[in-house]
Amino acid sequence: MRLIILIVSLLANSPQAGPLFKDLSSNLPDHSYSGEWNHFVGGGVAVMDCNGDALPDIFAAGGSGPAALFINKGDFVFKDAEIPEIFDTTGAYPIDINADGYIDLFVLRIGPNIALKGGPECSFTNATEEFGLPDADQWSTAFSAWWENDGLPHLAVGNYVDLKDPDGPFFACDSHQLLTPSSKTYATQPLEPGFCTLSMLATPDASGARRLRISNDRQYYVRGGYEQMWDISERRFLEEDDGWEKLSIWGMGIASRDITGDGRDEVMLTSMGDQVLQIAGSDGTYSNAPFSIGTYAHRPYLGDDGRPSTGWHAQFGDIDNDGRVDLFISKGNVDQMPSNAIRDPNNLLMQQPNGTFVESGLTAGVASTERGRGAAVADFDLDGRLDILVLNRRAPMEIYRNKTQNTNHWIAVKLLQKGGNINAIGASVTVGTDIQHLTVGGGHAGGQALPLHFGLGAKTDVKIMVEWPNGNVTKHHASADQTVTLRP
Numbered sequence: 008m009r010l011i012i013l014i015v016s017l018l019a020n021s022p023q024a025g026p027l028f029k030d031l032s033s034n035l036p037d038h039s040y041s042g043e044w045n046h047f048v049g050g051g052v053a054v055m056d057c058n059g060d061a062l063p064d065i066f067a068a069g070g071s072g073p074a075a076l077f078i079n080k081g082d083f084v085f086k087d088a089e090i091p092e093i094f095d096t097t098g099a100y101p102i103d104i105n106a107d108g109y110i111d112l113f114v115l116r117i118g119p120n121i122a123l124k125g126g127p128e129c130s131f132t133n134a135t136e137e138f139g140l141p142d143a144d145q146w147s148t149a150f151s152a153w154w155e156n157d158g159l160p161h162l163a164v165g166n167y168v169d170l171k172d173p174d175g176p177f178f179a180c181d182s183h184q185l186l187t188p189s190s191k192t193y194a195t196q197p198l199e200p201g202f203c204t205l206s207m208l209a210t211p212d213a214s215g216a217r218r219l220r221i222s223n224d225r226q227y228y229v230r231g232g233y234e235q236m237w238d239i240s241e242r243r244f245l246e247e248d249d250g251w252e253k254l255s256i257w258g259m260g261i262a263s264r265d266i267t268g269d270g271r272d273e274v275m276l277t278s279m280g281d282q283v284l285q286i287a288g289s290d291g292t293y294s295n296a297p298f299s300i301g302t303y304a305h306r307p308y309l310g311d312d313g314r315p316s317t318g319w320h321a322q323f324g325d326i327d328n329d330g331r332v333d334l335f336i337s338k339g340n341v342d343q344m345p346s347n348a349i350r351d352p353n354n355l356l357m358q359q360p361n362g363t364f365v366e367s368g369l370t371a372g373v374a375s376t377e378r379g380r381g382a383a384v385a386d387f388d389l390d391g392r393l394d395i396l397v398l399n400r401r402a403p404m405e406i407y408r409n410k411t412q413n414t415n416h417w418i419a420v421k422l423l424q425k426g427g428n429i430n431a432i433g434a435s436v437t438v439g440t441d442i443q444h445l446t447v448g449g450g451h452a453g454g455q456a457l458p459l460h461f462g463l464g465a466k467t468d469v470k471i472m473v474e475w476p477n478g479n480v481t482k483h484h485a486s487a488d489q490t491v492t493l494r495p
Contacts, residue, residue, distance in 0.1 A: 148167045207261070210449075
């Protein structure tokens with residue numbers, strides 16, 4: 008690591024045209040994701056503003072240790088906060104379930120999952136029984152949510168290996184759960200077959216239909232399983248007759264963003280080995296991106312370990328605000344898996360004008376070789392530049408402040424509406440040719456509930472179009488370099 012620090016220091020003191028981050032991990036309270044083999048996966052973080060000061064706060068899974076909540080006090084100072092003591096957490100997703108204006112947390116666990124209901128000043132209470140969530144003893148590792156009407160959201164919970172199967176863990180993937188609103192609580196039904204999912208995301212696919220993409224880990228389904236797509240309106244899995252080509256990978260995380268400017272989201276699937284970018288086609292299907300695009304990140308770019316990389320959380324974001332979407336991937340060996348690289352640095356892939364991506368993790372200062380798991384790309388200091396948070400397995404959590412010089416303009420968009428879907432989940436926001444969907448899910452065992460960030464390049468005058476969940480479209484005008492709150 009001393010050589011890495013020396014190289015980054017030299018680069019930081021020379022002309023720097025690319026991204027640059029400052030490691031402020033020492034500002035974080037001590038926390039890591041711990042546990043034995045049943046915590047090899049998971050380790051997600053939920054990032055949200057839980058006290059109304061606009062600064063992103065952090066809920067971090069603890070594995071066999073306790074989960075933790077860290078309040079952002081500004082200038083990258085984070086303080087421990089009291090929450091109900093919860094063990095065996097794998098991750099969490101922020102979502103306002105009951106539309107009271109306070110962000111709640113759906114906490115994934117080995118054992119019954121927990122709903123923490125948000126209140127004033129980042130107070131959280133256990134509302135699992137109040138919401139009628141199932142008392143299921145499963146190993147939950149994935150989550151997504153969507154609204155179909157003005158009531159409670161529909162929830163999907165992805166489960167991993169069935170720990171009660173005496174013949175497991177191989178060939179012992181558990182089924183998933185669909186939680187359907189029933190009055191003010193939930194009814195539960197299985198979603199099967201399950202192939203050991205590690206990520207779910209409900210969002211429009213290449214056809215424009217809203218579907219639930221499920222990424223699965225072939226380490227335990229071994230054979231016979233594959234990536235899945237479940238049609239939300241038709242309540243069925245897509246098959247090859249639907250144009251859904253079967254793909255089997257060691258699926259870890261999902262990131263979705265339109266990077267070609269055609270209005271359809273591309274999808275990044277992290278894995279052991281190739282990180283698979285799927286390009287959305289005009290015919291509603293997907294094709295794997297060419298290797299030359301530079302996103303496969305299949306081996307470490309640092310050191311002499313030629314074994315395959317292991318990708319976990321992936322997230323798109325415009326790091327330098329040049330109007331081109333970049334990509335961060337947290338990396339780390341499962342534990343001591345000898346088939347894969349042990350010292351496996353995180354990726355920071357910067358998109359170039361020709362649409363290819365160039366690795367910048369080392370020169371940017373984010374090339375940690377700890378065992379990364381969940382992560383978040385978010386503006387933690389509200390300066391308009393996206394920062395990076397990584398939760399590590401058996402190592403301290405890390406946070407990096409974006410100190411990139413001469414960055415361009417930006418705008419962040421927050422949506423609010425009346426009714427049960429107060430944060431307008433399912434809406435799409437378009438700035439120029441850049442479109443983002445407001446979703447809950449994806450990543451690796453964690454997500455965020457924050458304004459949508461857009462890099463603008465040299466633009467200072469912004470036109471924004473919002474397609475709300477009910478299909479209505481509104482158009483807005485704003486100046487750059489601020490966060491705007493829009494309503495229908």
